[in-house]
Amino acid sequence: FFDVDKNLYGVRIIGADGYVKYVPEYDIMGICKDCGKRFTGLRRRCPRCGSENVILQSDVLEALCEIASEVNEILIATDPDAEGEKIGFDIALALAPYAEKISRIEYHAVTPSEFRKALENPRGIDLNRVKAQLVRRIVDRWVGFTFSHLLWKLKHIKKKFFSYSAGRVQTPVLGWIIERFDEYKKNKINVYFIHLSNGYFVSLEENSIPKEVWQSLVGKKVKVKIVKAHDEVLNPPPPYTTADLLKDISAQLRIRSTETMRILQELFESGLITYHRTDSTRVSPEGINVAKEFIRNEFGDMSLFQPRAWGGQEEGAHECIRPTMPITANTLIRMLQTEELVLPIRFTKKHFAVYQQIFRRFIASQMKPAKIRKGCIELIFDSRIKHRLEGILDILEPGFMVIYPYNTLPKFDNVKVERVQSLKISKVPLYNESEIIDKMRAEGIGRPSTYAIILDILFKRGYIKTSLYRNKIFPLKRGIMIYTSLIRNIESYAKKLERQNKKLAERLRSFITVEGTRDLEREMDKVEKGKVDYQRVLKKIHEVLSMILKDLSKYYTRELIPAIERMVNSFNNENKKQGAGSISKNDEQG
The missing domain is CATH 1.10.290.10 (Topoisomerase I, domain 4)
Incomplete structure (x- = not known):
């Protein structure tokens, strides 16, 4: 599982005459239908709950092989992305000895017309896509496991090391959340919320205006002044990504x-x-x-x-x-x-x-644009207290808005101030889930298939939490500790590496930055387009991680394996008392 010269986190390293090749190794996966535990190996009992209600991939493969031997052609229709292509490739390899002909078909909707079109256009497996997915999985495993094991070495983390992890994309995302939280705390201001009789409210900074002036607004009628207005054509938004x-x-x-x-x-x-x-x-x-x-x-x-x-x-x-x-x-x-x-x-x-x-x-x-009147209005509460609002004043021709309406500014005729509330808030708001996903997309890190997964990992690890009422994300102490410890340790290794090779040191630092993660995504895109050899990409990553890996291999033998053995023995002894299944070291490592 962890031999720097032969095997690195499930990837065999084959070297001869100065040439290094990286070959991933696989095992049969199983899943328990009762508790959802995923495990490796040919076993008929769940290692967590002892249930025999399990599904093994080997059973599925056996059934597919049996079918393949009875038909003339196999059509593989896994998902139309790199991950689906890799799964299709694995299935094709398993069925090759039994099938006369294997083709790949691809459709983007489960409809009769899409299915017919796919049947009319069979193709071979796109090996560049497969290679790109291989690189993605291997690099995620290498970086994630290396950084996670790096955390486990730390004295203040050792006792609960299995509940901590770091990753290629999750680390920069956690960094964003922590940085925004720091800005949020530093930018607190006193704000007055003015609640109006039409259900609307505005928030204004205190600006040295006495409290008595703010409270005197209650019951007063709000004056409204149109500052500017113009008509414009508003196009509909594009369909969803x-x-x-x-x-x-x-x-x-x-x-x-x-x-x-x-x-x-x-x-x-x-x-x-x-x-x-x-x-x-x-x-x-x-x-x-x-x-x-x-x-x-x-x-x-x-x-x-x-x-x-x-x-x-x-x-x-x-x-x-x-x-x-x-x-x-x-x-x-x-x-x-x-x-x-x-x-x-x-x-x-x-x-x-x-x-x-x-x-x-x-x-x-797919509808025609709307015609709107857009503008700016000023709400006058007092000679010193004014507020401007910009938005849609009126809809002249609805167009696409008949089905997808936009909000217009509320009417402020005969509106009074109902109450005034003083609160301390931050000028810099915390992120919510949608903003983090939007930032991942804008920064070019992660993939459509992984946006949700990355956030879910951070929640499950106890690094971040969502506020109950406002749905805002903030970091927990554990997340801050993990992030700062990892940054500090990577920098320590980078400084050591700098003495040998400055370029490799910078690459190591880049693994925990947005820029480095984005560059790695671009490398994978080049592999998918056949512009870069995927083995070359893996070699570059391996070179950068080599110093940490050699250091970790000593720690792995000295401390991590004994710790895993203690945990496994404790788990098995407890399960024997309850009549449940048992686990092995390889299960935890895999």
């Missing part, structure tokens, strides 16, 4: 990103939306027809329809997240109730809410 959808669902429906991704997977598998892991806004001709049919049936006014392909040619087959049928969430509910449509999954209110969000945004993207 993964990042934009996660951002809106978090902000508007207050659903956690991991739960949203599960709901999207179920909507996709039910054939209701296109593939949900995408950074493309492109709309296919089939998608445009879905919008056209809905607008014709719903509004009867085709002047509202304005087709747009969005995206660009470089985005290839990838499409935005859109509905596959011209039906709203309400129509979908009715069709399920009357059994006009039967789905394999029982939907909840959240499924319908997420679907409706996707549907409205997509239909709006």
Whole structure:
């Protein structure tokens, strides 16, 4: 598991005549259907709860091999991304001895037309995609395990080392949250919230105005003055990408990103939306027809329809997240109730809410622009207390807003001040989930498939937490300790490495920076396009980590293995008393 010269975190290192090759090693995976524990090895009992209700990948492979021996051709239709390509590659290797012909097909929606199109266009496995996914998995494992083991060496962390981890993307993201929290604490100011009779409120800084003046506003009528106004044409927003959808669902429906991704997977598998892991806004001709049919049936006014392909040619087959049928969430509910449509999954209110969000945004993207009056108004509470608001004053022609309305500024005619509240707040707000996801996308770190997972890891490790009422993210003591300890230790190793090779030292530092993580993502993109040899990328990473790895190998033998053995023995002794299963060292390491 950890031999720097032969095996590094499940990757065999083969070297001869100055040439090094990196070969990943695999084992059979199993999952317990009762407790959800994932484990390695050919065992029929769960190592956590002792249940025999387990599924082994070897059973699935056996069934596939049996089917493969009875047919002329195998079509592999795993997900249309790099991860799906790698899974397809593994399946193809396993079935090769049994099948006469193996092809790869790809579709972006579970619909008859997409399926027919896929059947008409079979292809081989895209090896560049497979290599890119290999690099991603290996680098994530190398960096994550190396940095995690680096943390476990620290005296103040040793006792609970298995509950701590670090990662290539999660570390910079944790850094953002900690930095924002520091800014939040440093920028506290006194603010007055003025609550108005129309339900609106404004917040204004104290600005040395006496408390008596603020309190005297209660009951006073608010004067309103239009500072400027102009008419403009407002285009609809593009259809959803993964990042934009996660951002809106978090902000508007207050659903956690991991739960949203599960709901999207179920909507996709039910054939209701296109593939949900995408950074493309492109709309296919089939998608445009879905919008056209809905607008014709719903509004009867085709002047509202304005087709747009969005995206660009470089985005290839990838499409935005859109509905596959011209039906709203309400129509979908009715069709399920009357059994006009039967789905394999029982939907909840959240499924319908997420679907409706996707549907409205997509239909709006295919409609004509709105005409609005935009401007700035000034609310005058007192000669010294004024506040300006900018936004939409009026909607002249709704266009796409008939289905996807934007907020307009409230009316302030005959409005009075109901109450004035004094609070201490920060000028720098804390992040929420949607803002972190948006920042990951903007900074170019992570992938549509990993945005939610990265945040989920930070929550599960106890590094961050969400405030109960405002849904804001703040770091916990554990997260701050882990981040600062890791930064300090990486810098210590970088200084040692600097004496031998300054370039390698800078690369090591870059592993915990946004820039370094972004550059690594670009390298992986080059591998996927066939521009860079994936073995070369792995060699560069291995060289940078080598000093830490050699140091860790001594620690691993001296302290970590004995610690794992103690934990395993304790766990097994407890389970024997309860009649449950047992675990081995390899399970914990794997």
